[in-house]
Amino acid sequence: MKKAKVFRPTAFAFPYIAVTVVFVIVPLLLVTLYAFRGNDGSFTIENFNYIFSQAAYRNSLFKTVGIALLATVLCLLVSYPVAYVLASHPFNKMAVLALLFVIPTWMNFVLRIVALKSVFNWMGLKPSFWTGIIGLVYDFLPYMLLPIYTVLSNLDKSYVEASKDLGSNDFLTFWKVTFPLSIPGIISGISMVFMPIFSAYAVTGLLADAGTTVIGRGIEQLFSQPSGYGAGSALSFVLLLLVFIVMFLSSFITGKTNKTLTGGKKR
């Protein structure tokens, strides 16, 4: 009899595991390799020295963090009220309304930014720091809105009712109950906006002045010739670390809020 192993359905994931190794893991290893490799092929941190000693890259990195923070906060300030309204009665019965805020994301974002650019031209706004920021907020707003809206609209109404029953007014109820419960949505929104802005040089490139750009542009330029691969990889590696930090922070905060929320019930 032929010896055949009993089939496991987990085998269906194997092709993808192979794809992930070749096209995701190996590229990241290559980035790491190039980042720590000198011209002669030896291990070096020269590339990191270079990018941090060159004011252009160092400043660009810090500026990008600033731009990303600012745009993320503005996104949050605009989308939270919208999400809150959409999740409240009677708007929660109008599913189409929420959809209206998302539809533009299904269209090409370069075309949307070009449309915004045409409007700025018409209004006589010259490319500047702030037009760039507005562009980023315009582009990323739905990604902040959606997770917050999802959390708020799935929130058990009885929390709010209980709070009011116990005597808090609308504002206190929001501040002490609704807002803390929506933090996981905010965190998820921030993680969908903050890091992607680092790569959004198409937006700043079309809308902002020449001085306002994100680090993605710098990396792209470094990679335009082989001599820049090392420094470009080093910069990419720094971003990679940043991604890890952001991930860690967001899972830490989400974990903490979840713990606070379920703390009383835990056995």
Added chain:
Amino acid sequence: MAYVEEKIIDLVDVCKSYGDTPAVKNLTLYIRKGEFVTLLGPSGCGKTTLLRMIAGFESPTSGRIFIEGEEITSKPPYRRPVNTVFQKYALFPHLTVFNNIAFGLKLKKIEAGEKNGKTIYRKLTKQEIAEKVNRALKMVDLEDYGYRNVNSLSGGQQQRIAIARALVCEPKVLLLDEPLGALDLKMRKEMQIELKRMHQELGITFIYVTHDQEEALTMSDTVVVINDGQIQQIGTPKKIYDEPSNAFVANFIGESNILSGTMIKDYLVRFLGVNVPCLDKGFNKNEQVDLVIRPEDIAISENGEGQFKGRVTSSVFKGTYYEMNVLSGDYEFTVQNTSEFDVGKEVVLKIIPDSIHIMRKMRTINSFEGEIEDENTVYFCGESFEFANRGEFFEKGDEVIVKIPFDAIEITDDENDGDIGATVTQSLYKGSYYQVQIFTDGGEDFFVDTPYEWGLGDRVGVRIDPQKITVEKVDYSESEGDSANEKG
């Protein structure tokens, strides 16, 4: 019905573990052709794992499985001549009732004669499939349901379709994994009768998994009681109920009073301080035993004759009888009787020999009462032993329970070589090792797993690995339950 005395399924020394957790342990079992066999046990006992290994969804970690003499251990499920009825039906929601039943038939190939010495196979024709499906639908009383959507059917109807879908493939063995678990009580009773009827009409082997002892007893030809990945007992429902082989089976099947006792001699057992005649023999003199007495077998009266005096502590009406608890000494009997005795009333219990069933003591670990001498020494069996203290605080004189696994004890030829001397009183071959019972000079029974064979009456020396001795303080709140009624 008459059995053809022929094995259809043979499981040889089958083990299955998930990581470090064993689910099935060295299980050997055969099933006869045409039998209705039930695998019965509490949830997590390994019965479903066993069924899934027969079906081919899991492969055993070790051991072999045969169907009609052919090894199928590593055959995939689609090449095994068995079909399964799943607990939650698993009907294909995108197919009609008809196409669900026809699913297996469309894949089936049958012999179509011979050509150049080779058997040639062909698929079933549309008409053949339709005929078979309609016959199957008829068998489960759902003739007109062929073109219905499966989601529009009730649970009971879906279960019938699932059964028809499996049976239409004409399997040599039908596997049923708690098939009635999701149905309500009335439906369950109906389906029990229905399944039994199908089994009789078709004459194929049914292997039925359930945790419902009543279902097992009413439907099966043979019941296999499983616990902890091991077979506890195999037998007819009557045998399993009347003569449970150990305390677990007695406790799991039906209500029972389980007590520990001592065989004084053949036909006489002592428990709760009373010598009671019984029908069992063949035990060692003064062997520790478990005994089971069914609640309906205890005669209760206000001042008739009997061995045990007691007081009624509770009484519940159960429809056709009263179930009462009677406290006698510190043991609480469960008694069933058609007439009620008020709570608080003094009563007399009478137990006749026929209603006592004696079982060998089921021990998984040696356990003794002992006394702490210092933080690394404990006194039991008339001797002091060192033990590895795992950071617990003991004081001299603390009463403790000492537990020693069977494999932590080494026995040697020279009785002076060990910590204590003992005599071999029993030796059982367990496949890969011997389980030996020894009686120490200090007057205690030890069970030892050993790779060597020992003769009865051999004098041996006993050594215990200090690392493997566990010492626990006696917790009085729990130890009271030691001899109490172990109702599940």
Added chain:
Amino acid sequence: MKDKKILSLVIRWLILIVVLIAIYLPIALIILYSFSEVRDLGGEYGSFSFGLYAKLFQNKELMTATMNTLIIGLVSAFLATILGSVTAIGIHYMTKMRKVVDTASQITVVNAEIVTAMGFYLLFIFLRDVVHLSFDLGLGWLIIAHTVITTPYVILSVSPRLKQLNPNLLEASMDLGATPIRSLVTVMLPQLFGSMISGFALAFTLSLDDFVVTSINGGKTYTISTFVYNHIRRSGVLPEVRSLSTIIFLFVLIAMIVVNIVKNKNLKKEK
């Protein structure tokens, strides 16, 4: 009390309307001016005309970019849907490995896109210079890259559906004699059809939207995103982009409406 309620309703409507206007004003103006041939928005509107639409179809480079976008989007979304659905089924039956594979599939989702793009680029360099495969950046490479990037989203949209399915379906199919591949095609995939369609749509729009990976790994192959970006950076406004935007927006709108109608119908059917 009643006044307060009305006031709150008005304020809430205002918030929604103001933000909606901000979102849709540029799009509306683009649509409006797609029927004018004026170079810049705000200029003399002139007469209503389909001139920009004619210009769009005559602009060979833009048409090629559009074709590339569609080819890359459709092919990679198709591949991602197949790969993602099959993978989701595999992951569904995993126990210990699950967390590892789940995490691995999220790498490209959480990573900065520029790093992913550079990773692909370095892989290309590696395959060309070290492994000596003779191929170039372009359509094929972009299809692979987009497939890899969008597959996790298909997995994310298929997995929840799998959790709702009867746990024994695959086993039941194999029990009745179907091989694993046959079970996959005839039993599992039909159950997942709906979620595969939404996975496909998601993968397609993500591919359509992509700029960074495409720009770095496209070589001389341009998509709408990269062509329009480069053209505007080099030579300023390209009026026929307005007609292209209009067509795409209307297409998305119609698709959304159709999807919603179908969804509502299905909901009613279930009831």
